[in-house]
Amino acid sequence: MAGKIDVTEEMFAPAENNFLEAEKISRPTISYWNDVWRRLRANKLAMIGLVLIILLCLMAIFGPYMNGFTYYEQDFTKKNLEPNAEHWFGTDASGRDLFTRAWYGARISLFIGLMAALIDFVLGVVYGGISAISGGRTDNVMMRIAEVIYSIPYLLMVILIMVVLRPGIFPIIIAMTITGWIPMARLVRGQVLQLKENEYVQASKAAGAKLSWTLRKHLIPNSMGPILVNVTLTIPTAIFAEATLSFLGLGIQPPQASWGSLTSDALGSILIGNFYQLAIPAFLISLTMFAFNVLGDGLQDALDPKLRE
């Protein structure tokens, strides 16, 4: 007998009947968000936007400390200097360092944009959500109110409120969010109403799910996509509105700076040939608007299930 087999006890143990193992999904699951991210990554323009936003945010955080000047320090012996080794973006009419001011302005412009978008998001989700879930008469009244406020021109209202409030960062954010949340509320309401009718939501209700469960598991995750796109596109709108306000002298007051106020300050100086003072904030604000717009567009495409392969 060649090849002796070791017969052990375990060999005669009954095979484990593990039905869970049989049903196991052998490949890694691609979640909805993985899929969105994969499609977003394929969109070159959107990725450029995302990288630009990250760079702009980093510069807004670290830029003001990079060359040892402060945004308010005036040096009247160094007025209207062209960009040079010491003042990388030159100086303004009061001899302030424009590199520091530009990135300090970035900080304020981006902060206002993000805060306005965040507050709009919270107010919109709460109002739109309540409206859609309540339904009936409450929904009708709430949406009528929203519609009437929405018909009042946005920028006009913002300007009007800023006339009353003291200029500053937080008044600007308040002025923008007083009417700015309505598009979000309408979007959220539409999403929730549409989702509420879906079979899986009905099924979960029939199975006895509480409202909080339905919200957490079905309504919120599934309406997140369009809401995210809206938030991304609200940011440039808010930055633009802030710039317009500051440009009209109703926004950020000196010695603080935002891109809008820097552009406004530079307006007088282009006639004497100091074009760089205008070009830098104008370029930065356009770049930011560009970045958020292409990222928003890219997200919109990436989230569109019709484009799914």
Add this chain to the structure above:
Amino acid sequence: MIMIRYILHRFMWAIITLWATITITFIIMHSIPGDPFAKEGTMTESMYENLQRYYNLDKPKIVQYVIYLKQVALLDFGPSIKSKTLTVNDYIEKGFPVSFHLGAQAMIIAIFFGLILGVIASLYRNRWPDYTSMIIAIIGISVPSFVLATLLINFLAVKWSFFPVATWKSWSHTVLPSIALAMMPLAYIARLMRTSMIEVLNQDYILTAKAKGLRKNAVIIKHAIRNALMPVVTVLGILTANVVTGSFVIEHIFGIPGIGEMFVKGIMNRDYPVILGSTVFYSAILIFLIFIVDVVYTWIDPRIKVTGASK
């Protein structure tokens, strides 16, 4: 019959919106601390009282509000506080034709070139005309109008003197502000038209039109463009609102004596009747325009069925 009811219904909502705007504006303007005459020190007590009475500031707020509503209903926006002789109506009469000219010119530029760019982009999809059009559109959306305006002034007016600026006399004065104002809606229309055209061009009726031997131009003009226009019409109201509010800044930069400039000056001088009057006037125009767009839209698009009250 249903159409008439629909129009009446929309009209009623337009009036309610206008009333809400007037009320909100009134509340905002009257919540400003202090009063407009407090600063002027040489005033005697009786002068002050006379002024208060002249502007109805001595009456309770609610009475002032009712008086104001009545005035507005009669299209009278009251006297300006800073100018001794002019009323707000005088300002509007002087400024409106200028602003209207600028706004209309900008809208025409935006619609005309926006549609052309959008159609070209859709017909040459993913080729260079498409990319060029969409780069123009992205620039139009990214560059704020005041930045564009200052750039235009810097290069076309100051450096190369192609156009005059800073007044409003001849047609050549209107070119740069109109372009600056038109760029954003132009970009928006171009993008929307492109998307809409691409969708329409994939429809079966386009295939049918081609199959029955219609020439390419006829298919594009008669079938594709006409149907693709619908979404553009819907946003015209909002875009016009953008042009109107954008005109504050543009008129201010170019020194154009329109309502926008009057509004901005009113803000800088804290001339409350002027601010109140121009806000109400602007809102009335916008609400009216959106009403018109709504009605026109249901009229040109047979697919929309008007169903009375529900939206």
